[in-house]
Amino acid sequence: MSAPKPLLIDETLVDKAVKLWKNGAVVAIPTETVYGLAADATNGAAVAKIYALKSRPQFNPLIVHVADAETAQRYVEWNAQAECLAQAFWPGPLTMVLRKKWPVASGQWPVIHPLVSAGGDTLAIRVPAHPVAQQLLKAFGGALAAPSANRSGRVSPTTAAHVRDELGDALPLIIDAGACEVGIESTVIDLTGTPTILRAGAITREMIENINIQLQTTKTKNISDLNHTSPLASPGQLASHYAPSIPVRLNATHVDADEALLAFGGTPLQGAAATLNLSPKGDLLEAAANLFSHLRALDKPQHRSIAVMPIPDDGIGEAINDRLQRASV
Ligand code: TXA
Numbered sequence: 001m002s003a004p005k006p007l008l009i010d011e012t013l014v015d016k017a018v019k020l021w022k023n024g025a026v027v028a029i030p031t032e033t034v035y036g037l038a039a040d041a042t043n044g045a046a047v048a049k050i051y052a053l054k055s056r057p058q059f060n061p062l063i064v065h066v067a068d069a070e071t072a073q074r075y076v077e078w079n080a081q082a083e084c085l086a087q088a089f090w091p092g093p094l095t096m097v098l099r100k101k102w103p104v105a106s107g108q109w110p111v112i113h114p115l116v117s118a119g120g121d122t123l124a125i126r127v128p129a130h131p132v133a134q135q136l137l138k139a140f141g142g143a144l145a146a147p148s149a150n151r152s153g154r155v156s157p158t159t160a161a162h163v164r165d166e167l168g169d170a171l172p173l174i175i176d177a178g179a180c181e182v183g184i185e186s187t188v189i190d191l192t193g194t195p196t197i198l199r200a201g202a203i204t205r206e207m208i209e210n211i212n213i214q215l216q217t218t219k220t221k222n223i224s225d226l227n228h229t230s231p232l233a234s235p236g237q238l239a240s241h242y243a244p245s246i247p248v249r250l251n252a253t254h255v256d257a258d259e260a261l262l263a264f265g266g267t268p269l270q271g272a273a274a275t276l277n278l279s280p281k282g283d284l285l286e287a288a289a290n291l292f293s294h295l296r297a298l299d300k301p302q303h304r305s306i307a308v309m310p311i312p313d314d315g316i317g318e319a320i321n322d323r324l325q326r327a328s329v
């Protein structure tokens with residue numbers, strides 16, 4: 001993977017983004033996971049623009065991004081588990097689903113628009129670690145709703161070029177800070193009852209259990225449970241998601257000459273029309289960072305399908321396999 005640029009952006013660019021947000025525009029921003037399509041979460045018309053840009057079903061709620069845990073507590077009912085998780089993993093690739101805080105009459109800050117949570121009484125919220133995302137959130141001072149910056153159902157973007165290719169013409173500004181370090185979307189954990197992982201990510205089940213949070217024992221939802229329509233516990237967990245336009249064939253032990261190969265490890269299968277290796281040295285973190293960009297690069301009409309070599313299910317491997325499984329249905 002190309003190294004992330006550990007930079008801050010020019011203040012004039014920060015000002016430009018903040019002005020656009022105050023005027024209800026949508027701006028693409030980098031985070032440590034994937035690029036996001038960000039808009040002022042308190043502005044219904046701006047949030048509606050996100051749904052329109054993504055062609056996203058209205059029932060699928062968005063994640064709210066804030067600069068720190070203190071700001072998060074303006075918007076959600078905090079609890080001991082949230083505090084524990086925030087101490088351990090924020091800023092970072094963890095999204096918590098908590099009950100919405102209903103605004104008190106004080107009117108200290110504008111409320112999150114109901115469209116963000118698709119009318120539900122919970123809110124998904126996270127504090128991104130990317131220095132540029134932090135810089136932008138601090139300057140903006142409030143809450144930015146930001147789903148991944150791809151059209152609904154497509155592979156998430158891990159570079160500004162991916163965003164430009166898919167949505168460039170429709171956006172007034174794409175902030176480029178290089179390739180995303182993590183490369184797959186944040187872990188989503190529901191804390192409104194027994195803590196449950198709704199979407200696997202870089203913050204793994206083991207990492208969460210290690211800080212003494214007892215998780216619902218079921219693994220991240222089984223793929224066969226996901227082919228239903230609303231109401232969905234985490235509507236982004238539709239079975240078919242993150243899909244390239246050609247078929248994806250998992251756990252390949254051979255590859256045909258008209259296929260592309262997504263390899264893993266030191267001994268890639270031979271004979272494919274094109275091969276990209278997620279991690280020649282078998283490093284799962286490196287594989288996660290390369291997953292979406294490699295899938296995009298292999299998604300070419302001249303290939304019959306993308307054959308994918310087996311990926312170990314340990315640690316972040318669970319999240320990689322989750323995304324690959326969705327890409328294959
Ligand atoms: O890493 C990330 O989380 C990226 C970057 C941009 O921050 N964002 C992202 O957003 O992946 P999006 O909108 O593509 O995915 C949001 C996920 C979906 O699975 C959605 O269903 C779930 O979070 N979600 C949002 N609000 C929810 C809620 N109130 N309850 C349960 N799930 C929720």
Ligand code: MG
Pocket residue numbers: 147148156185236
């Ligand atoms: Mg997404």
